[in-house]
Amino acid sequence: MEIVQIVIIGLCAVIFIAVLDKHKEFGVYLRIVTGVIMFFIFIDKFDSIIILFNKLNALMNIDDMYMKILFQILGIAFVTEFGSQLCKDSGEKSIASNIEIAGRIIILVLSAPIVLGIINLIESIM
Amino acid sequence: MDISIIFKIAAVGILISVLNQVLDRAGREEQAMLTTLAGLVVVLFWVIHYISDLFTEVQQLFQL
Numbered sequence: 001m002e003i004v005q006i007v008i009i010g011l012c013a014v015i016f017i018a019v020l021d022k023h024k025e026f027g028v029y030l031r032i033v034t035g036v037i038m039f040f041i042f043i044d045k046f047d048s049i050i051i052l053f054n055k056l057n058a059l060m061n062i063d064d065m066y067m068k069i070l071f072q073i074l075g076i077a078f079v080t081e082f083g084s085q086l087c088k089d090s091g092e093k094s095i096a097s098n099i100e101i102a103g104r105i106i107i108l109v110l111s112a113p114i115v116l117g118i119i120n121l122i123e124s125i126m
Numbered sequence: 127m128d129i130s131i132i133f134k135i136a137a138v139g140i141l142i143s144v145l146n147q148v149l150d151r152a153g154r155e156e157q158a159m160l161t162t163l164a165g166l167v168v169v170l171f172w173v174i175h176y177i178s179d180l181f182t183e184v185q186q187l188f189q190l
Contacts (some may be wrong), residue, residue, distance in 0.1 A: 012129075016132065020139040020140065028144075032173055034132065037129060039180055039183075043183065043187065071188045075185075076188075
């Protein structure tokens with residue numbers, strides 16, 4: 001039932017942002033705080049997903065390194081999306097695209113060992 | 127994570143815009159600008175705590 005909570009918070013924030021239309025700065029603050037509050041609402045759900053992933057990992061005995069990289073990429077993607085959407089909402093499209101480019105580069109760097117692992121796997125099969 | 131922060135920020139925003147109008151009508155544009163800045167700084171202090179909480183939580187959750 002958290003989804004109802006989230007929607008209500010979002011609508012309240014939208015109304016307040018509309019009220020404070022003349023002062024754009026308060027709108028930015030409201031967007032940031034709403035994003036943070038919603039994150040803390042669905043963070044508990046995320047712990048159960050992590051437990052599920054660890055169980056899967058134990059079953060399929062994949063190397064722990066890949067799972068760790070997977071989570072790091074997930075975290076970076078989340079933070080990048082959070083930041084770039086906030087900038088886009090505030091009307092700064094160029095800063096948003098810069099943040100997205102930086103996020104993609106960091107994810108690319110993080111995923112390098114996985115790519116190497118796949119290539120080694122293919123070589124070993126052939 | 128209490129939701130009252132949203133209402134606090136909205137209250138400060140509305141207060142600032144009213145003060146701004148009043149000071150503008152009274153012919154003191156500088157004070158109006160200063161009160162807006164003061165309001166912004168106050169809200170910034172509140173928001174900074176929330177942002178730092180978010181990033182420490184993300185780092186701890188995703189083992190960044």
